[in-house]
Amino acid sequence: MPDPTRQFFTATPESVGQARDFALTTLSSWGLSARAEDIRLCVSELASNALAHGTAPGHGFLVKIEADDDFVRLEVHDSRGRRPAVRHPTDTDTSGRGLLIVEALSDGWGVEDRRPFGKIVWSRFKAGGDTMLTRSAAPAFTTSGPGPGLLVSLGAWTWPGTDPVGAGIAHILLAHPPGRTSHDTAEAIEARMRHTAESLGGLAGARESIPDLYGRLRVIGDRVLLRFHSTRYGLWLPAHPTWTELVTGRGKAVLLIGLDPLPQSADAARVDAFLDAALAADRLLFGLARIT
Structure with missing residues (x-):
């Protein structure tokens, strides 16, 4: 099984795209592609939430990805303890769908306390047809639009x-x-x-x-x-x-x-x-x- 990987991101607007790129680079190096599009979208939503609501002044957020033979697990760590809740926006609302997207695309998600402070919002994804032990030298996609x-x-x-x-x-x-x-x-x-x-x-x-x-x-x-x-x-x-x-x-x-x-x-x-x-x-x- 590949070793878990993580990266810290500063609280800047560019960090959401950087987090997506980090996730796709990681999945590509592990030879995982079946759920890459769903994971990329969830990284985007969770990183955006961390940037908007989870980072205290002077703090950023951390993205961690790990995989075993059955699941890929995505975690976004931030410094605030306030737990997010799923909203149900109307069709005319321009925001508030982030956790609905995560709920729809992942095979489970939740929130855990982070020591010494903050929280971890995680989601996991069944491996699909990928083999977790396969490594690939194929270049990663670096895009924030549809893959x-x-x-x-x-x-x-x-x-x-x-x-x-x-x-x-x-x-x-x-x-x-x-x-x-x-x-x-x-x-x-x-x-x-x-x-x-x-x-x-x-x-x-x-x-x-x-x-x-x-x-x-x-x-x-x-x-x-x-x-x-x-x-x-x-x-x-x-x-x-x-x-x-x-x-x-x-x-x-x-x-x-x-x-x-x-x-x-x-x-x-x-x-x-x-x-x-x-x-x-x-x-x-x-x-x-x-x-x-």
Whole structure:
């Protein structure tokens, strides 16, 4: 079994990204990939909580990762004893989902006292198909947006539509495929898609004002790339002439993110039914993605 590893981070905004990178570098060196995306998101949420609520003046936080044949255990240590509680924000709230994401993506989490003071917020993750004793020299991903594993799995659909005044405008839908493992619960899928929305600049519900997402689209020849904040990875979108002409002509497209799963193989009729059901249940997020 690999030796536990830990790193201390100062209380600066950059430390959350540094903690993510530390976790991914550790998992890569141990040859663990099956839960890397879920662990990366949980590191981000727990480190953000420690930075915002857990660090006393002059103190930082510590991240510890250990693994055995069954689980990867993630710990975030901070200097305040106040214990966090799961909140249940509404769809219009812009914060408060951190522990809900951890609860959805991990296989257990909790809080322990830390000696001589402070607390430890931990979460653990079943190993999946990885072998804990395998080591790999593969380079780690260093990204704070969606990881490549999630991007590859997403379904993307594009079509020409109209805006509220009847003018033509391109549309894009992103959705997560149905769960393939026991880790892909409905809650985990929703958490991943909400994180994807945040990585695009923050999308809104159907009854809210649709936000502008500047610089999210880049047209390269006859192809269109969807870009995410603070990541070197992007998603090539399905393109066809009429749709691409609308993107380039208007410089924007309506972007929809589904919070429920949809198979990548879904045809137009199934996508239409998915959109109708998701809109009725308020399970779609909207944004106006603009060209760089």
